[in-house]
Amino acid sequence: MINLEPVTRPDAPLARRNPVAKLAAALLCSFILIATLDPVTPAIAIAFELALLPLFGVRLRVLARRAMPLLFSAVGVLVTLVLFAAERSGRILAEAGPFLITSGVLITALGLVLRMFAVALPGLIVVATTDPTDLADALVQNAKLPARFAYGALAAFRLVPLLAQEWQMISMARRARGVDAGRNPLARLRLFGSTAFTLLVGAIRRGTRLAVAMDARGFDAMTPRSMARRQHFGRADGLLIAGAAVLAGTALTVSIAVGAFRPLIG
Amino acid sequence: MSAVRLRGFGWRHAGRKRWAVRGLDLRIEHGERVLLLGTSGAGKSTLLAALAGLLPEDSGEQEGTVEVDGRDPRTAREEVGLLFQDPQTQLVMARCGDDVAFGPENRGLPAEQIWPRVDEALRRVGFRYGRDRSTAALSGGEQQRLALAGVLALRPSLLLLDEPTANLDPAGAALIRDAVATALDADTTLLLVEHRLAEALPLVDRVVVLAPGGGVQADGTPQAVFAAHGEALAAEGVWVPGCPTPLRRATTAAGTELLAADDLALPPRLASISLTVRAGEALAVQGPNGAGKSTLALLLGGLLAPRAGRITATAELAGADARTPPHRWRAPALVGRIGSVFQDPEHQFVTTTVADELALGPRRTGRTEAQVRATVDALLDRLRLTALAEANPYTLSGGEARRLSVATALATAPRLLVCDEPTFGQDRRTWQELVELFAELRDDGHGLVTVTHDPEFVAALADRQVRLDHPLSAP
Numbered sequence: 001m002i003n004l005e006p007v008t009r010p011d012a013p014l015a016r017r018n019p020v021a022k023l024a025a026a027l028l029c030s031f032i033l034i035a036t037l038d039p040v041t042p043a044i045a046i047a048f049e050l051a052l053l054p055l056f057g058v059r060l061r062v063l064a065r066r067a068m069p070l071l072f073s074a075v076g077v078l079v080t081l082v083l084f085a086a087e088r089s090g091r092i093l094a095e096a097g098p099f100l101i102t103s104g105v106l107i108t109a110l111g112l113v114l115r116m117f118a119v120a121l122p123g124l125i126v127v128a129t130t131d132p133t134d135l136a137d138a139l140v141q142n143a144k145l146p147a148r149f150a151y152g153a154l155a156a157f158r159l160v161p162l163l164a165q166e167w168q169m170i171s172m173a174r175r176a177r178g179v180d181a182g183r184n185p186l187a188r189l190r191l192f193g194s195t196a197f198t199l200l201v202g203a204i205r206r207g208t209r210l211a212v213a214m215d216a217r218g219f220d221a222m223t224p225r226s227m228a229r230r231q232h233f234g235r236a237d238g239l240l241i242a243g244a245a246v247l248a249g250t251a252l253t254v255s256i257a258v259g260a261f262r263p264l265i266g
Numbered sequence: 267m268s269a270v271r272l273r274g275f276g277w278r279h280a281g282r283k284r285w286a287v288r289g290l291d292l293r294i295e296h297g298e299r300v301l302l303l304g305t306s307g308a309g310k311s312t313l314l315a316a317l318a319g320l321l322p323e324d325s326g327e328q329e330g331t332v333e334v335d336g337r338d339p340r341t342a343r344e345e346v347g348l349l350f351q352d353p354q355t356q357l358v359m360a361r362c363g364d365d366v367a368f369g370p371e372n373r374g375l376p377a378e379q380i381w382p383r384v385d386e387a388l389r390r391v392g393f394r395y396g397r398d399r400s401t402a403a404l405s406g407g408e409q410q411r412l413a414l415a416g417v418l419a420l421r422p423s424l425l426l427l428d429e430p431t432a433n434l435d436p437a438g439a440a441l442i443r444d445a446v447a448t449a450l451d452a453d454t455t456l457l458l459v460e461h462r463l464a465e466a467l468p469l470v471d472r473v474v475v476l477a478p479g480g481g482v483q484a485d486g487t488p489q490a491v492f493a494a495h496g497e498a499l500a501a502e503g504v505w506v507p508g509c510p511t512p513l514r515r516a517t518t519a520a521g522t523e524l525l526a527a528d529d530l531a532l533p534p535r536l537a538s539i540s541l542t543v544r545a546g547e548a549l550a551v552q553g554p555n556g557a558g559k560s561t562l563a564l565l566l567g568g569l570l571a572p573r574a575g576r577i578t579a580t581a582e583l584a585g586a587d588a589r590t591p592p593h594r595w596r597a598p599a600l601v602g603r604i605g606s607v608f609q610d611p612e613h614q615f616v617t618t619t620v621a622d623e624l625a626l627g628p629r630r631t632g633r634t635e636a637q638v639r640a641t642v643d644a645l646l647d648r649l650r651l652t653a654l655a656e657a658n659p660y661t662l663s664g665g666e667a668r669r670l671s672v673a674t675a676l677a678t679a680p681r682l683l684v685c686d687e688p689t690f691g692q693d694r695r696t697w698q699e700l701v702e703l704f705a706e707l708r709d710d711g712h713g714l715v716t717v718t719h720d721p722e723f724v725a726a727l728a729d730r731q732v733r734l735d736h737p738l739s740a741p
Contacts, residue, residue, distance in 0.1 A: 133360050151368075155358040158402075162354070172569040173613040176606035177674065178630035180597035194616065201660070202612070209355040216318055216348045217358075217416060218372035228367040228380040 006131050012057025014240065015129035019138040021237035022130060025244035026122030032248040033118045039111035040260040042118035044251040049121045058128050063121075066128065070120055074113045081109040122244075132157060138231040147225050155210055163203065170198050268345050268423035268455045270294040270317060274330030276480070277312055277321060286312035288329065288480035296423075299456040301466055301488070304476030305502050305693065307663055310459045313476075314426045317457070318348040334424060344373060347422030351432045353409035362388070362404075362412055363397025369420045387419035388412075391445040405555065407438025411445050418449055425450070427458045431465070432691040435555050435719045443469065461693055464507040475499065503665075503693030511698060511722055514705035516729045520547035524583040524682050524713045525566060525592075525604075529575035535561040538575060541732050543682060545582065548704065548714040550724045553734030559717040560609065560686050562734065566715055567606035567684040568592025579603070583681055583713075598630045605675030607685040611667040615659040620651055620670055623659050627678040645673040649699070665696040672700065682713040689720045701726050 009015065014022075029049075033042055053060060082101055090104030136154040139145040174180070174195060181187035214220075255261045276288035287309035294300055304310050315321050316332050319339035334342040350356055359365040366384040375383070384397065391411050395404075404412065410430060417425070427446065431439035443465055450456060450469075460466040473491040477483035484495045492499070492506055500509040525543040530536070536558030543549060543566065551559050564570040565577060571593045581588045583603055587595060592604060608614050617623045624642045633641070646652040649669040654662065659670060668688065675683060683704075689697050704727055708714050718724060724731065 131360075133364060151358065154360075158357070158360065159354075161402075169608070169610075169613050172564060173606075173608050174616065175569055175597045175600065176567060176608070177614055177616055178597045178601035178627045178678065179616060182596065198613075198615075206355050209350070209352060210358075212320060213350055213356040213413075214358055214368075216320060216350075217369040217420065218343065219368075221343065221372050221374075223372075223374040226371050226374045226377055226380070228371050228377055228384075229364070230377070 006127075006129055009057035012055060012129070014052065014055040015057045017240050018142060018231060018233045018237040019126075019130045019135040020142045020231075021233065021240045022126045023135070024241050026126045028241065028244045029122045029248050030119045032252060033115055035264050036252065036255065037108075037111055037115075037262040037264055038255055038260040039107060039114050040258060041251045041255040042111070042114035044254055045118040045248065046114065046121065048247045048251065049118070049125070053125070056125055056129050058125060063124060063128065066124055067117070067120070070117065074116060077112050077116065078109050081105060081112065085109070133229075134231065137227070137229050138233075140225075141227060141231045142233045148219070151219070152211075152214075155214065156207060159203070159206060159210070162206075163199065166202060167195065167199055170195050170202075268335055269296045270424065270455070270457070271333040271336075272330070275313075275316070275332045276329030277309075277316055277326055279312075279326045280324075282326075285309075285329075285480065287316075287476075290330070290476070290481060292474065292482060292485075294455060294457065296455055297452055298472055299450070299470040300458065300472045300474055301463075301470040302457055302459045302474050302476065303463075303499065303504050304483075305478050305504075305695075308476040308478050310476060311428055314348060314428050314457065314459065317424065318346045318426055319343045320348070344420070345422060346424045346426065347417035347420055348426040349410075349414055349417050349428065349430050351429045353406055353413050353433065356413040356416070357401045357409060360401060361397065362393070362395060362399045362401055365401055365412060366397075366416045366419045369416055373420065383419050383421075384415075387415040390418055390449040391415045392441075392448060405438060406434050407441040410434060410438065410442050414442065414445055414449065423453060424455045424457070427456070427460075429459050429461065429691070431460070431462070436721075437555070439465065461505055461691070463505045467507065475504075478502075500694060503695035505694050509694075511694075511701070511726055513725070514701055514727050516547060516708060518546060518709075520729065521545035521711055522582045523580050525580070526578050527566065527575065528578070530562075530565060530572050530577060531574040532558070532561055532565065532570070532572055533574070536565070537735065539732075539734065540575075543713050543715055545681065545713050546708060546711045547729045548708050548716065548727050550728035550731045551715065551717045551734060552719070552724065552731060554736060557734040557736050559734055563606070563684050563686045563715065563717045565593075566604075568595055568600050568604050569606060598632070601627050601675075601678045601680060602631045603680050604682045604684060605678065605680035607672050607675050607683070607688055609686040609690060611671035612660060614671050614674065618658055619656050620659055620662075621646070621655040623670060623674055624677050627674060631678050641677055645677060648703070649673045664691060665693055668692055668696060669699070672703065676707075680712075682715070683707060684715045686717045687719065688716060689718065689723045697723075 029045060033045055053063065082105060083099060085105045085108065090102040092100060092102050094101040132154055136150040139150045140147050174191065179191065181191045272290050272292040275290040276285050278285045302310050317334060317339050319342065332339060334345055339346065357365050358368050363384050366387050367380050370380045370383055391414050393411055393415055401409065401412065431442050434442065446469055458466060458470060467488050471487065473486065473488050474482060475484040475491065475495065484491045496506045496509065500506045522545050523542050524545055527539065527541050529538050529540055531538040539562065551562060553559055565572055577591050579588050579592055587599060592600065615623060617626055621642055624645050625638050628638045628641050646655055651666065651670060651673065654666060659667065662670060672688060688700055701723065704714055
């Protein structure tokens with residue numbers, strides 16, 4: 001189950017920053033890290049991010065639990081690359097039948113895994129420290145996103161947990177109709193498809209009803225919307241974005257200085 | 267000030283052959299409280315949508331005129347508030363206060379006026395929790411109460427309620443009726459659509475009945491309308507107060523045992539329970555919301571594996587398969603023995619026409635095509651669905667969908683039928699048909715387990731009752 005509830009201490013100095021500032025800082029870090037292929041830049045970035053964790057009020061254990069799916073995909077990347085990488089330069093470390101593990105392969109794989117974590121961590125921190133309502137408010141007030149988009153997405157988001165329940169219900173209802181797949185993998189695939197279709201039809205109907213109910217409360221009114229909750233974007237928020245830029249820049253500079261930098265393009 | 271004028275009003279949704287409403291002439295004066303009746307498909311919901319200005323000009327074809335305070339409702343939106351059936355799809359925000367503030371924000375009310383209005387609206391509906399309460403942590407009745415507060419925060423002078431209690435259990439429905447009663451003031455015009463008349467009547471001073479073919483069939487004070495049209499309305503499916511429903515208790519003793527549950531439990535959804543299900547007996551399972559009634563129905567239906575205790579089928583029900591628990595049976599074997607009817611009929615629809623839907627089960631259990639056709643025709647006829655044989659199941663009305671979902675469970679002639687709230691939100695006519703059908707099945711020696719909140723249903727049909735308590739309060 002995906003858990004997106006905030007888990008921060010609300011008084012943590014960086015967790016209290018404007019959601020848009022946090023989002024911008026996270027995107028900045030992620031974009032710079034996507035630009036390089038070497039393992040040094042993401043390693044430095046991860047070190048920075050983990051060091052700043054207490055300022056966000058997020059406990060490492062909580063973050064690790066949320067990063068669990070990432071951990072699994074990291075192992076997947078590692079295994080795939082070690083087994084199937086085309087380029088097998090560097091020193092030979094181990095040889096088993098057709099598989100050749102070289103230092104070059106390991107460094108590439110490590111670089112990929114580190115990049116994955118370095119790119120995802122800022123996002124995880126933002127989600128862990130931000131109330132979705134605050135994010136929608138800030139996106140509308142500070143990032144000037146259309147309210148129709150921000151609050152529409154927020155309302156749809158509330159219906160997501162229902163989907164898991166709904167899936168179980170539809171599967172049981174199919175069985176009650178005499179429909180099951182047994183051990184036939186093709187029948188299983190077909191059943192999965194038709195269950196997913198029913199789920200989708202239900203989700204669209206529910207979404208439509210929600211949209212009509214929102215319009216009935218004036219969501220489609222032409223008058224400019226007012227804001228019951230204020231989100232402030234202050235100097236501290238600007239500094240957070242600037243700080244993120246400085247950290248990402250530092251990581252890049254160190255990487256270039258030690259000669260490890262490998263740009264994505266060129 | 268909100269008066270409603272309809273002159274020859276009609277609306278046909280784009281792409282439909284039939285008019286949803288037609289030939290409607292109606293005046294509703296400022297401050298009147300009107301109950302709107304009519305069989306399902308008479309266009310009540312369409313009329314409310316029109317009054318709320320929610321039918322865009324390009325979404326269908328209009329006849330005649332509709333006016334709220336002399337204006338087109340599409341331009342009088344701020345005058346009108348509309349509460350729908352389903353609380354789940356009306357709440358927008360994660361916190362209760364924010365949700366009530368959503369409407370006033372949309373209307374551009376200055377921020378300093380919003381929160382006092384939110385508090386006032388919450389107070390008017392008797393909401394028990396603070397603004398910061400999570401909307402997900404509320405019961406269905408409380409959520410609907412909150413949705414009503416969200417409508418009232420806009421201070422509509424015309425309040426439209428579209429079956430506001432249809433999705434709620436009796437306790438939740440009582441919450442909403444109390445909230446509506448306390449929230450109404452002399453300046454609010456009320457238009458209420460509701461099937462359960464006895465509960466709705468204290469809220470209204472006038473009843474308008476829409477004729478199925480278009481126009482108004484009856485109009486006047488509740489006493490006058492029911493004195494003149496009570497029996498006709500009851501025959502059409504309206505729950506007219508004082509019209510008793512016939513009793514259909516078993517005339518013979520219960521037969522052999524079909525299914526036994528021993529210390530069955532699925533914590534935290536269901537506390538431990540033991541019971542037996544017999545042939546020729548209607549068993550009613552009752553209990554408050556959250557007691558695990560639906561979970562019990564799924565367990566007895568062989569759809570869910572118990573975490574503790576066990577379910578044993580007798581040889582009478584399952585033959586040689588009696589040694590394995592029902593949840594391990596293959597689905598085609600299961601549907602020949604135990605039929606399940608879900609609370610939401612749409613969960614169970616698999617095909618694209620009503621006839622195919624009925625044929626699915628018999629085909630799965632290996633009947634010949636001639637047998638399948640005979641079963642389908644008999645069920646279509648028995649449940650008044652013949653005219654809809656080629657219709658898509660998702661386009662059926664609530665009553666039609668319910669009849670179809672019961673018919674699909676019966677198509678494989680299971681010895682045991684397990685139903686979850688089969689009479690929920692049904693009009694009187696469908697209700698009576700269901701009771702009659704279940705009674706016949708029972709008298710033919712079928713076992714029947716019904717999870718229900720419906721006291722009339724229990725009184726009319728149940729031979730034995732089992733009560734579940736909330737798993738957290740059970741010893």
